[in-house]
Amino acid sequence: MSFINYSSREINCKLVYYGPGLCGKTTNLQYIYSKTKADAKGKMISLATETERTLFFDFLPLSLGDIRGFRTRFHLYTVPGQVFYDASRKLILKGVDGVCFVADSQMERMEANIESLENLRDNLTEQGYELDKLPYVIQYNKRDLPSAVPIEELSEMLNTTRVPEFEAVATTGIGVFDTLKALAKQVLTELRKGS
Amino acid sequence: MLTPQLVMYEDEVRQMQAVADRLQHDSRSQAVLVVDKNGQLIAASGSAHELDTTSLSSLVAGNVAATGGIAKLIEEEEFTGQFHEGKGISVHMSIVGRKMILVVLFDKNTTHGLVRLRVKKASTELETILDEVAKKAQHPQVNVFAEITDADIDNLFND
Numbered sequence: 001m002s003f004i005n006y007s008s009r010e011i012n013c014k015l016v017y018y019g020p021g022l023c024g025k026t027t028n029l030q031y032i033y034s035k036t037k038a039d040a041k042g043k044m045i046s047l048a049t050e051t052e053r054t055l056f057f058d059f060l061p062l063s064l065g066d067i068r069g070f071r072t073r074f075h076l077y078t079v080p081g082q083v084f085y086d087a088s089r090k091l092i093l094k095g096v097d098g099v100c101f102v103a104d105s106q107m108e109r110m111e112a113n114i115e116s117l118e119n120l121r122d123n124l125t126e127q128g129y130e131l132d133k134l135p136y137v138i139q140y141n142k143r144d145l146p147s148a149v150p151i152e153e154l155s156e157m158l159n160t161t162r163v164p165e166f167e168a169v170a171t172t173g174i175g176v177f178d179t180l181k182a183l184a185k186q187v188l189t190e191l192r193k194g195s
Numbered sequence: 196m197l198t199p200q201l202v203m204y205e206d207e208v209r210q211m212q213a214v215a216d217r218l219q220h221d222s223r224s225q226a227v228l229v230v231d232k233n234g235q236l237i238a239a240s241g242s243a244h245e246l247d248t249t250s251l252s253s254l255v256a257g258n259v260a261a262t263g264g265i266a267k268l269i270e271e272e273e274f275t276g277q278f279h280e281g282k283g284i285s286v287h288m289s290i291v292g293r294k295m296i297l298v299v300l301f302d303k304n305t306t307h308g309l310v311r312l313r314v315k316k317a318s319t320e321l322e323t324i325l326d327e328v329a330k331k332a333q334h335p336q337v338n339v340f341a342e343i344t345d346a347d348i349d350n351l352f353n354d
Contacts (some may be wrong), residue, residue, distance in 0.1 A: 001201055002200045002201075003201045003233070005237070014234075022323065043247055043250050045250050057257060059254075064351045064352070065350070067348070068343060069341065069344070075234065088261070091260040091261060092257075094232070185352075189348065191340040
């Protein structure tokens, strides 16, 4: 749910990075944080366990600039990927404006990808959304790993609705901003339609 | 879409700001924030400018959402209030009109009792304003973003 504040002339949108455990959602945000100018970002918050696994969410506020006199701000969130944190994932999807599904390209994580994508659809439905009606992109992360599944196969398995898809290596930043831009554009385009 | 945009116009924001200012003064608290349940800051008063209000708003919303999740699990409708007691600063959070969170940060200059008392009054005032917001949402104003062009959007990413 985008928030338009006519008083401060700001548009605020919420983007959520979803995906199986250890697929690189937090790494995406960390890279974006590290490469964004200080005046365009807020503090990055990670609610993580002692072993650096996301416990509740990561949060990164970004300010992109003005559009028609309104400052556009994106609030980036990740969900905890581990299966048993499902209750937390549902909470974070509340008020979402756009979703990026981060898939782990490794062969051994295919089942986890599919399970997580189904979980995303189910959790959105529970909140009254439909994934196919939301701004939505897919990122195939960890393209540099030897066991990475060919992109065509991944696409066939995970991108059945043919949404924009990107190859990425989040640790080095490849594809990270392309993914974010594509999603942000979809969300802003959605704003044209109004509520 | 099920949840439409939240649109706040100047009148309502100004009124909410006035409520926050009054609450901060009357409760002798340090800062007051009005945050929507999704973590967007609507109004801030007192020493809020010294705080990272964006992060604070997001965490407050996460906290309230998690508490709401607990309520659901134990079949309680909603926990309307939360209180975190610190050595120096304490935080009182309460849900207003099911949509907003009123956050009060206070120190030894006041008491939790006084904060709660003043919050009650402010909540009623905020609920009235929220009703206005809901009424306006039923009669949407002109969408100023209808004219956004692809070039406008592309320009945001030019750096």
